[in-house]
Amino acid sequence: MTKLEPTRTRKNGTRVTATKDGDQIIAACRSIVANSQYEKINGTMVDLFTASAIVKVYDACNETNQAKLKALPVARIASIAMQLLK
Numbered sequence: 001m002t003k004l005e006p007t008r009t010r011k012n013g014t015r016v017t018a019t020k021d022g023d024q025i026i027a028a029c030r031s032i033v034a035n036s037q038y039e040k041i042n043g044t045m046v047d048l049f050t051a052s053a054i055v056k057v058y059d060a061c062n063e064t065n066q067a068k069l070k071a072l073p074v075a076r077i078a079s080i081a082m083q084l085l086k
Contacts (some may be wrong), residue, residue: 022070
């Protein structure tokens with residue numbers, strides 16, 4: 001079984017990020033917003049709307065809550081971000 005590189009680009013242009021680091025998850029969400037291109041982060045497809053919500057909620061949190069968010073899987077971060085935006 002081959003080991004995935006931290007970030008790679010597929011033939012169709014989709015980026016795939018495989019990481020356990022919370023900072024890289026947030027950075028990948030910021031790149032989705034900047035490039036207006038969805039990515040796959042740790043096996044979860046993250047679209048522009050979801051990435052924008054994650055970044056907005058993350059930036060509004062204090063340092064303690066930011067650390068808690070970074071410790072979660074990307075699907076859970078997205079769920080929390082959508083709940084907070086309602």
